[in-house]
Amino acid sequence: MGIGRPRNFDRDTALEQAMEVFWRHGYEGATIAQLTDAMGINPPSLYAAFGSKEALLKAALDRYTARREAWMAEVLGAPTAREVTARMLMGVAEKQTDPSNPPGCLLVQGGLACGSGSANVPFELAARRAQTEEQLRHRFERAKDEGDLAETADPAALARYVSAVITGMSVMASSGADREALTQVAVVAIKAIEDQSVRVPVAAN
Amino acid sequence: MGIGRPRNFDRDTALEQAMEVFWRHGYEGATIAQLTDAMGINPPSLYAAFGSKEALLKAALDRYTARREAWMAEVLGAPTAREVTARMLMGVAEKQTDPSNPPGCLLVQGGLACGSGSANVPFELAARRAQTEEQLRHRFERAKDEGDLAETADPAALARYVSAVITGMSVMASSGADREALTQVAVVAIKAIEDQSVRVPVAAN
DNA sequence: CCAGATTTGTAGTGCTCGCTACAAATGTGG
DNA sequence: CCACATTTGTAGCGAGCACTACAAATCTGG
Numbered sequence: 411m412g413i414g415r416p417r418n419f420d421r422d423t424a425l426e427q428a429m430e431v432f433w434r435h436g437y438e439g440a441t442i443a444q445l446t447d448a449m450g451i452n453p454p455s456l457y458a459a460f461g462s463k464e465a466l467l468k469a470a471l472d473r474y475t476a477r478r479e480a481w482m483a484e485v486l487g488a489p490t491a492r493e494v495t496a497r498m499l500m501g502v503a504e505k506q507t508d509p510s511n512p513p514g515c516l517l518v519q520g521g522l523a524c525g526s527g528s529a530n531v532p533f534e535l536a537a538r539r540a541q542t543e544e545q546l547r548h549r550f551e552r553a554k555d556e557g558d559l560a561e562t563a564d565p566a567a568l569a570r571y572v573s574a575v576i577t578g579m580s581v582m583a584s585s586g587a588d589r590e591a592l593t594q595v596a597v598v599a600i601k602a603i604e605d606q607s608v609r610v611p612v613a614a615n
Numbered sequence: 616m617g618i619g620r621p622r623n624f625d626r627d628t629a630l631e632q633a634m635e636v637f638w639r640h641g642y643e644g645a646t647i648a649q650l651t652d653a654m655g656i657n658p659p660s661l662y663a664a665f666g667s668k669e670a671l672l673k674a675a676l677d678r679y680t681a682r683r684e685a686w687m688a689e690v691l692g693a694p695t696a697r698e699v700t701a702r703m704l705m706g707v708a709e710k711q712t713d714p715s716n717p718p719g720c721l722l723v724q725g726g727l728a729c730g731s732g733s734a735n736v737p738f739e740l741a742a743r744r745a746q747t748e749e750q751l752r753h754r755f756e757r758a759k760d761e762g763d764l765a766e767t768a769d770p771a772a773l774a775r776y777v778s779a780v781i782t783g784m785s786v787m788a789s790s791g792a793d794r795e796a797l798t799q800v801a802v803v804a805i806k807a808i809e810d811q812s813v814r815v816p817v818a819a820n
Numbered sequence: 821c822c823a824g825a826t827t828t829g830t831a832g833t834g835c836t837c838g839c840t841a842c843a844a845a846t847g848t849g850g
Numbered sequence: 851c852c853a854c855a856t857t858t859g860t861a862g863c864g865a866g867c868a869c870t871a872c873a874a875a876t877c878t879g880g
Contacts, residue, residue: 413854415846415857417856417858435729436728436729438641440730453839454859455857456839458856521641522724523724523725525641527866567802570800571799577786578782584737585740595776599780602807617825617879618825619878620875622827646867648866659830667868
């Protein structure tokens with residue numbers, strides 16, 4: 411009783427290529443032919459390894475979010491809410507214009523509106539975007555506890571705000587905005603957070 | 616020589632329904648069957664009246680932007696940059712959660728990433744979004760001339776920022792955010808503009 | 821009331837979609 | 851070296867896509 415013929419492609423490498431296709435064309439815009447072509451395999455291999463087009467997307471989303479976790483941890487480790495926001499938005503401006511990836515964010519480009527047959531794809535993407543917002547909210551709540559954010563500040567509202575700016579930057583990037591344009595947006599956006607930060611009088615210390 | 620059988624549907628009414636379908640499902644997600652069903656006509660009538668699916672989308676986009684022109688004029692008529700931004704963002708929060716329309720903005724929901732056969736649709740949408748940004752930039756340039764914005768303010772950057780926030784709010788709305796959540800975002804976002812506004816000492820006048 | 825012009829509804833067209841049946845190929849265990 | 855398990859490439863499945871050929875229907879002008 412043998413173990414069978416071994417597959418001759420690397421699952422992670424293939425998934426990486428699939429992610430790029432979804433990123434560039436969206437879930438519905440990406441065809442199986444494009445995917446298998448980019449992955450360097452044939453349709454049966456794709457279905458044996460991932461199950462379906464939608465399951466392949468979810469695997470790609472998992473890979474995408476997992477890759478950003480290390481960076482997110484670094485961002486959230488900044489000492490103040492202002493610094494968290496600054497690192498976040500400046501990092502986003504950089505990452506979303508990284509020429510080694512398609513522009514924008516997979517969680518947005520993947521598909522905001524889909525046909526009736528793929529109605530749950532937008533929900534899947536929205537749920538993953540919401541995770542980032544929640545991480546920011548927790549961080550801002552901590553900042554408020556630590557006295558870093560003003561007593562009147564609303565951590566949930568601030569997190570929603572930063573999340574919205576990130577999404578807006580993502581759409582801008584996907585439609586051709588360059589790094590400088592995104593950085594300008596980030597710089598302005600940060601001011602709204604500074605406004606709610608407790609200013610430590612540096613000279614007085 | 617007769618004039619022919621009269622069409623028995625109203626072009627504008629049908630276009631209105633088509634716009635809703637594109638808004639809800641995106642360009643690629645909307646099928647001709649869904650469109651003709653919503654419009655209450657048959658495919659040959661659609662093609663005779665609009666030419667093609669893509670031409671129908673463009674007609675819907677024209678209708679969409681034309682409808683917003685009156686509102687935009689009112690927004691841009693506000694006396695200060697801060698007030699323009701406030702009216703803009705608060706209005707967006709309201710409009711994008713108007714239950715009589717699909718949530719979000721057609722210029723975003725229409726399709727950020729498309730398949731290779733519809734590659735110019737995202738460009739078409741981006742160009743129309745850019746129009747709003749340009750209107751804001753002109754208004755902010757005027758505000759700077761009028762001394763309403765600080766000398767150090769960058770009208771183009773501010774316009775890009777407001778445009779990005781609008782887009783971010785649109786995506787949030789499309790994924791279920793309610794009016795209150797969007798309003799919170801707007802309130803925070805406005806602070807970044809206030810920061811660059813020249814404060815008129817009210818009590819001193 | 822007829823001739824010409826246009827729209828209508830029916831019923832498809834060819835094409836591409838996501839997905840899979842099948843047999844040859846390639847590995848391991850006995 | 852043979853039996854078995856799994857993957858591979860080919861080739862094509864039914865379904866749904868955007869779009870249209872066609873003839874009946876409905877108008878106006880004479």
